[in-house]
Amino acid sequence: MSAPGAVDQQRPLTLLHFFLGGAAFGVDIEQLAAIGVYRGEGEEDDDLYWLHRALGYETPPPYRAPRILSIKDNGASELKPYRLIIEAPEDVRDFDWRQIRPVPPLLAPRLNARGLWGVLPLAGTMILLLDCQRLNLSM
Amino acid sequence: MGKIEMNPAAGPPPRSEAILNEIKRRDERHRIIEVDEERLKMVIFRAGGRRYAFYGRDIREILTPREIAWTPGLPEYLPGLINVRGDIESVIDIRFFLGGERADAAQCYIALADCNGFRSGVLVEEVEDVVDIPLSAVQPALSTLPEAVRELVAGEFEDPQGLVVLLDLTRLAAKVAV
Amino acid sequence: MKLLTRFALFNALTIALVVAVTVVMTVDQVTGRVLLSALLVAVIFTAAATLLARRLVLPTIENFCAITKDIHQRAGSIASAIQQQSGQASRLSSSVVEISSTMEEFSSTASQIAQHSQGVVTRADQTLEDTKRGAAEVENLTFKINDISSNIEANLNEIIALGKKSKEINKIMEIINNIANQTKLIAFNAALEAASAGEAGKRFGVVAVEIRRLADSVVESTAEIEARITEIQDAVNRLVMSSEKSSQLIQEGQEYASHTVVMLIESVDGVEETADSARQISLSTQQQQVASSQVVLALKDIKEGVQVSTNAIQEANRIIGELNTLSTRLQAQSQAVRPDQNPLPLDQDEAAAPAAAGGEQHWT
Numbered sequence: 001m002s003a004p005g006a007v008d009q010q011r012p013l014t015l016l017h018f019f020l021g022g023a024a025f026g027v028d029i030e031q032l033a034a035i036g037v038y039r040g041e042g043e044e045d046d047d048l049y050w051l052h053r054a055l056g057y058e059t060p061p062p063y064r065a066p067r068i069l070s071i072k073d074n075g076a077s078e079l080k081p082y083r084l085i086i087e088a089p090e091d092v093r094d095f096d097w098r099q100i101r102p103v104p105p106l107l108a109p110r111l112n113a114r115g116l117w118g119v120l121p122l123a124g125t126m127i128l129l130l131d132c133q134r135l136n137l138s139m
Numbered sequence: 140m141g142k143i144e145m146n147p148a149a150g151p152p153p154r155s156e157a158i159l160n161e162i163k164r165r166d167e168r169h170r171i172i173e174v175d176e177e178r179l180k181m182v183i184f185r186a187g188g189r190r191y192a193f194y195g196r197d198i199r200e201i202l203t204p205r206e207i208a209w210t211p212g213l214p215e216y217l218p219g220l221i222n223v224r225g226d227i228e229s230v231i232d233i234r235f236f237l238g239g240e241r242a243d244a245a246q247c248y249i250a251l252a253d254c255n256g257f258r259s260g261v262l263v264e265e266v267e268d269v270v271d272i273p274l275s276a277v278q279p280a281l282s283t284l285p286e287a288v289r290e291l292v293a294g295e296f297e298d299p300q301g302l303v304v305l306l307d308l309t310r311l312a313a314k315v316a317v
Numbered sequence: 318m319k320l321l322t323r324f325a326l327f328n329a330l331t332i333a334l335v336v337a338v339t340v341v342m343t344v345d346q347v348t349g350r351v352l353l354s355a356l357l358v359a360v361i362f363t364a365a366a367t368l369l370a371r372r373l374v375l376p377t378i379e380n381f382c383a384i385t386k387d388i389h390q391r392a393g394s395i396a397s398a399i400q401q402q403s404g405q406a407s408r409l410s411s412s413v414v415e416i417s418s419t420m421e422e423f424s425s426t427a428s429q430i431a432q433h434s435q436g437v438v439t440r441a442d443q444t445l446e447d448t449k450r451g452a453a454e455v456e457n458l459t460f461k462i463n464d465i466s467s468n469i470e471a472n473l474n475e476i477i478a479l480g481k482k483s484k485e486i487n488k489i490m491e492i493i494n495n496i497a498n499q500t501k502l503i504a505f506n507a508a509l510e511a512a513s514a515g516e517a518g519k520r521f522g523v524v525a526v527e528i529r530r531l532a533d534s535v536v537e538s539t540a541e542i543e544a545r546i547t548e549i550q551d552a553v554n555r556l557v558m559s560s561e562k563s564s565q566l567i568q569e570g571q572e573y574a575s576h577t578v579v580m581l582i583e584s585v586d587g588v589e590e591t592a593d594s595a596r597q598i599s600l601s602t603q604q605q606q607v608a609s610s611q612v613v614l615a616l617k618d619i620k621e622g623v624q625v626s627t628n629a630i631q632e633a634n635r636i637i638g639e640l641n642t643l644s645t646r647l648q649a650q651s652q653a654v655r656p657d658q659n660p661l662p663l664d665q666d667e668a669a670a671p672a673a674a675g676g677e678q679h680w681t
Binding site for chain 1: 206208209210211212213217220222225226227228229231256257258259315316317
């Protein structure tokens with residue numbers, strides 16, 4: 001998100017793509033500092049968050065091979081860097097940003113509040129685009 | 140409203156002429172009645188074992204059944220997103236409010252509602268018909284309905300197959316809004 | 318002894334007579350002396366003769382008496398021995414009679430058994446024939462059942478193929494129905510579009526109605542065809558079920574037939590065993606009959622022997638009787654000669670006589 005209101009058509013959108021509890025997610029890798037394997041350490045750390053809690057899953061989904069994402073700060077000093085536990089990624093690759101659609105108006109208030117800002121339909125899957133810097137971590 | 144003059148010099152008009160003129164009169168009368176009587180397009184559907192209807196003007200399109208992509212953090216009556224020729228739409232499971240037996244969501248038709256800025260798919264099990272109903276036929280709801288349903292009801296009418304409960308999508312929109 | 322006295326008397330008389338005659342006749346002294354000497358000689362001769370006779374005859378008569386007594390005694394013992402033998406012979410005879418009658422009973426029983434066992438053999442042979450025939454018929458039946466079974470199977474396969482074809486038609490019906498439903502949907506959406514298009518959309522709306530009508534008629538037709546196909550499939554199912562049932566019945570029939578054949582074969586074995594046993598019994602009874610007829614013959618021999626013995630005994634008794642009579646007469650005679658001799662006790666005579674008489678009684 002370099003200049004507001006302008007889309008750099010040259011820059012491709014590289015997404016870290018993973019599944020969690022039946023839903024597909026995509027995170028812009030520009031938001032990520034690091035990714036590592038999670039082995040259960042740091043349960044008590046207050047900068048460590050589980051994604052399913054942040055997104056408001058009713059029942060905790062299974063994590064087959066959890067990973068830790070280190071999220072960069074957003075440069076506006078509103079957000080400190082933190083770590084997010086996600087499911088092991090399916091893929092990290094470029095996606096065609098022109099295929100992205102906005103979240104439907106009925107759901108926009110609910111979903112935007114949790115950092116889900118768009119949908120990328122992809123051959124039977126709908127990738128929910130997640131802005132980690134707008135996650136509601138208070139959950 | 141002119142008479143058809145075939146032979147001006149003849150006496151009383153021949154029977155064929157009289158018949159044709161009568162037919163013409165009836166035709167015109169019928170058209171006036173038609174024009175006077177407002178007819179409303181209704182989308183009659185089945186959900187939870189009962190027959191309901193939406194105003195046709197509120198429905199953009201009826202969609203074939205498809206997979207609904209579940210999205211986290213939404214209430215039970217918002218099952219997720221659907222793909223409509225590349226566009227992403229939300230889906231409301233109206234059966235949550237109507238009650239009754241619920242068939243598999245992936246097998247249900249979806250009525251794409253678009254009225255007064257409210258836009259969403261609405262899960263209907265099966266669309267029976269799209270018909271014109273005269274305005275006069277729509278009566279206020281008399282039949283006993285659950286409270287949750289009453290909030291959405293605009294009225295009811297009869298058709299050859301029985302009673303149809305008319306639902307107001309604007310009220311539904313209000314119910315599901317945050 | 319009377320005899321001797323009479324003899325002596327006679328001699329005396331004779332002499333007297335002679336003397337008298339001589340005296341009378343002769344006057345001459347010479348002849349007188351000759352006659353006297355003759356007379357003397359005659360007297361002496363008579364005395365001598367009498368003495369000699371007495372000396373010679375008496376011992377002989379005594380011997381004779383003794384011998385007679387002996388004979389009498391022996392005759393008596395022979396008689397009693399004969400009586401004993403007669404008694405034994407009679408017991409033997411009655412035993413023989415008993416045995417004979419028993420043997421006859423035996424023989425008749427044996428011949429009855431032989432008859433019965435022959436009857437069994439005959440019946441067994443008949444049964445054997447019947448069961449063999451029965452087994453052959455069951456085999457025939459089994460062949461016929463197999464024929465029917467393979468016919469039914471062939472028919473069944475055709476019917477199932479027909480059922481499958483109708484299922485394929487069903488699939489096509491499904492496709493047509495899907496298309497019809499989709500067409501209906503298009504008609505709905507066209508109607509909605511027409512409504513929002515206003516006046517321009519009216520004609521479009523008419524077209525939509527026509528499309529809807531077409532879709533409805535297609536659905537109607539497919540519904541009818543589906544109903545026909547369901548009918549066909551129901552008929553096929555019924556046929557399959559009934560032929561399955563027939564199959565089951567046939568299988569049961571076949572099982573029953575082979576079971577029957579097994580039973581028949583087993584009963585054949587049983588029958589053969591029975592026939593063999595019956596023949597054995599027949600043979601045994603025949604042997605028994607031979608044996609018993611041999612016994613009967615032996616008994617006949619014994620009977621004849623006994624009869625001969627009895628006849629001999631009777632004869633013997635008769636002879637003894639005669640002997641007794643004779644000895645009694647002799648005894649009497651000797652008694653006449655020597656009266657001082659002890660007479661034989663009369664009871665021996667009596668003992669001898671009844672033996673002869675009783676023996677004869679026994680042997681009638």
